[in-house]
Structure formats: C-alpha cells, structure tokens
Amino acid sequence: MKSRERIRNVGNRAKKSKMEFLSKIVRVHIPDYLNSVPVPDSFGGFLDLTAGQWLHLFAFSGTVAAAVYVSVKPYLDKKDQKDQLVNLRIQKESSKVVNMVDIEDLGNKVCYCRCWRSKKFPLCDGSHAKHNEDTGDNVGPLVLKRKDV
Ligand code: FES
Known part of the structure; x- marks a missing residue:
C-alpha cells in the first residue's frame, strides 16, 4: 500500500x-x-x-x-x-463514382469519358473537346476496341 x-x-x-x-x-x-x-x-x-x-x-x-x-x-x-476537382457534377452524392460494365456488353468499340464533362458519363460524348479548348488541357476518351480477327 x-x-x-x-x-x-x-x-x-x-x-x-x-x-x-x-x-x-x-x-x-x-x-x-x-x-x-x-x-x-x-x-x-x-x-x-x-x-x-x-x-x-x-x-x-x-x-x-x-x-x-x-x-x-x-x-x-x-x-x-x-x-482542383476533376469531377464537377457527376454523382456528387456518392463518396466514389464507380461504373461497372460487363465485358460481353462492350460491343466492337466503345469510348469512355476521362474528362468527367460528358453528359452521357461514363461514355464519351465529345465534351472533352470544349474542355480542352477552355482549359488548354489535352484529355480524351479511353477507346476500347475489339481486335480485328
Ligand atoms: S467527353 Fe470526356 S473524354 Fe470525351
């Protein structure tokens, strides 16, 4: 004690x-x-x-x-x-924007947006051209294309 x-x-x-x-x-x-x-x-x-x-x-x-x-x-x-936000308006209520696409559904060619300005996101609608013109950036879509067999 x-x-x-x-x-x-x-x-x-x-x-x-x-x-x-x-x-x-x-x-x-x-x-x-x-x-x-x-x-x-x-x-x-x-x-x-x-x-x-x-x-x-x-x-x-x-x-x-x-x-x-x-x-x-x-x-x-x-x-x-x-x-410096990249995503200005797409699914802002979510903590993370994730898009899932089945490979079988891709078709022969598909373009995915990487500028986050497309109104058809996640698909590219060409909005990257205006974004690049406005900002001097050089972003473009991710093009997934089936190999010619
Ligand atoms: S619209 Fe975003 S990359 Fe084309």
Whole structure:
C-alpha cells in the first residue's frame, strides 16, 4: 500500500514539475523574449535600429510568419483542393463514382469519358473537346476496341 502511495506521489511530483516548467515558459520566458524584441515606438524609430536589432526583428517576424503560415496552411490546402476537382457534377452524392460494365456488353468499340464533362458519363460524348479548348488541357476518351480477327 505504501509503495503505491510513493509511486503516486512521484507521479504527481513529475506532473507538477512539468506544469511548473510550462508555467514558467508562459509567464516568464515568453514575456521576457517579447520585451526584448526591438519594436520602435514610431515608424521613424526603424531608422535608428542597429543591424543586430534588425536581425532580431527579422528573426522574430519570420518566426511569427512561419507560425501563422503553418496554422493557416491546412485551410488553404482544402480550398486549393476544391479548385482542383476533376469531377464537377457527376454523382456528387456518392463518396466514389464507380461504373461497372460487363465485358460481353462492350460491343466492337466503345469510348469512355476521362474528362468527367460528358453528359452521357461514363461514355464519351465529345465534351472533352470544349474542355480542352477552355482549359488548354489535352484529355480524351479511353477507346476500347475489339481486335480485328
Ligand atoms: S467527353 Fe470526356 S473524354 Fe470525351
């Protein structure tokens, strides 16, 4: 029983020590560092900064900019991903568009859309030509053709 209490006490002291460390960083070190950043009281004060103070200011600004960039980047990436969607309107209610075709039903030749703009999707209706003209892309259909025997 006593050894459990000792282990618990050691664990509590370790947690307290970690919190004291964190508390000291937040209450002492960060304010000390911010007070040391050479931010002038006026725009004219920038002219009076020494090279070392400019270096300190750039390092601080770079760190803040990097922190903001890392924080915001995931949201920007999501917006970029939406701008890069291939499928704009086909079966958007589905989590994945899958088309199944029996090989026996293919006939002698069939063209499948790869631009996702066909109104007869999954078959090609020639809409890729307008898409290519509008965007400078070069997509075309997948043509499945029975070998001439
Ligand atoms: S319409 Fe999409 S590839 Fe032809």
